[in-house]
Amino acid sequence: MAESSMPSEKTNPPLLSVRGLTAAFRSEGMSLDAVNGVDFDLTLGKTLCLLGESGSGKTVTMRSLIRLLPPTARIGGRIELDGVDVQSLDDEHLRAIRGTKVSMIFQEPMTALDPVFTVGHQIAEVVVWHEGVSWSAGRKRALEMLDLVQVPSARRRLDSYSHELSGGLRQRAMIALALACRPKLLLADEPTTALDATVQIQILLLLRELQRELGMATIFVTHDLGVACEIADRVAVMYAGRFVETGEIGEVIKTPQHPYTIGLLRSTVHAGSEKGRLTPIPGAPPDLLNMPPGCAFAPRCSRAVGACSDHVPELAQVKPGREARCILVSETTPS
């Protein structure tokens, strides 16, 4: 891990820079806009958490970054990763950055590991493909990786099939697989959702530790506020394919600006909420094929005014590094 150097913060341009990202799925005269203009920067060593309900576009946003979407998807905007324009890459170069610069861990480790190969083989395979080393070197790296992700008796686990491992070990193996070529950016798609609570926290702690140790950037998709608090530096709350609020995790939790974030916090169980009742957000997320005009959240918003439906509000800066997409915010704060 010694060679994963961390450039100094000051001269460091962002590792990942995303501007105006859109993703739409097209099929036979239908077009479904899953992501409608997302901008963010991410530097090495930081974690951005994409928070939102199912269908809010968080996973699609993340997958667009390495264009890991079905062929019906159209990705727009600019994605610059470590000085490389991802959008302009041909297939061969795209494959070359997948796994080496960016890799991904999945929600369900049972299905994300190939059932007919041993865990060690799968990790070694990636290393052999990307680095052109021998199988024995790949296997050696696999062992190192399993040690790194704190798999007990790693040497024995190397020859285990995924069905022989517990859920937590499987996810650790998945992480080992993702980190085998020492990526700079790790994409994590709800990696703890399928695990039980005690294992969840272990995996989160492990991810945090690994991130610090390897100095990589992480994008973490989750719908769980508690998980976001645990892991994130910054959080971006997504709704209907747009960021509705961004900021440092602590600030967003303490002083949410957007009514959706407020609603999300009210409907979550947290310490000190035993007495009060949970308040769900009324209604359902909008139909992406039939989006409401203006602010997508307006139909469910308790504070909506007539102007909400006129146009989609801009992301307004509340203070440096803190933005919200709501006309109430843009009215109260001069920008």
Place this chain on the structure above:
Amino acid sequence: MARRTTYVDETLTPQIAGGRTRIQRTYWQAARRRLVRDPVSMGCISILSLMVAAAIFAPWITPHDPYVTSIVNRLKPVGTPGYLLGTDELGRDMLTRLIYGGRISLLMGLLPIAVATLFGSVLGVVAGYFGGKTNMIIMRVADVFFAFPSVLLAVGLAGALGAGVVNVLISLSLVFIPPITRVAEAATTQIRTQDFVEAARATGASAPRIIIGHVMTNVSSPILTYASSLIGLSIVLASGLSFLGLGMSPPLADWGLMLNTLRQSIYLAPVNAVLPGVMILIASVCFNLLSDGLRTAMDVKP
């Protein structure tokens, strides 16, 4: 498959595998181990090996010439000295002809299935993996073949191509490509949507790599199981074609053809007449039981 096994030996270098007692097993090694431990499968393999060996070494082990007829020795019953399994309607030794018949019949069972498995699994995996138009074209063509029952299709194709060993092989291969394609396509469609295929893409694997490395290995179990269950059917179909006069022609020794020519003698020497059928039965039952064992052995989950 070679790639998968190559690193096993390399890894047994001291600094990595030092003190390890557990033997590294690849998927195929584990499957083979399970197969070897199954008595039914091993029994079938023994019987089939015996048949194949007998067919291969027929000229050296058979007591008589399969084609020399003898009017005086017609339809001798089973157990006649010098003719262990009796003689047929032209006085040829049954044992000899059954052994020689195995050559054609087993070939008719194995070769068309091997060819069909090769083409069918490639077509099916490609159709299943790429989906969309590719899938539509391949599967609709397969559907056309599906419209006919396999026996009728075999009869039709063999009839169109004319009698003869090669033509029967071709028509049987064509008959079995569509069903194997379908099984491969179904299995691939299921595998394709699994996260590990996505995960392989996320680690930068190309489509051919994913297809060969991950999809093929995962679908090989259902394909091989299904294909091995078709071997019996193929033997029966080939025999059927011979029986109808569309396959092999006399005096060639072939189980189906022998069944056909001995048919007229069924009241005179019923046991002799039934013997080729018994051989077909044993061979196809063995192949079917073996396919069952194969499925169990190749199932990954314990």
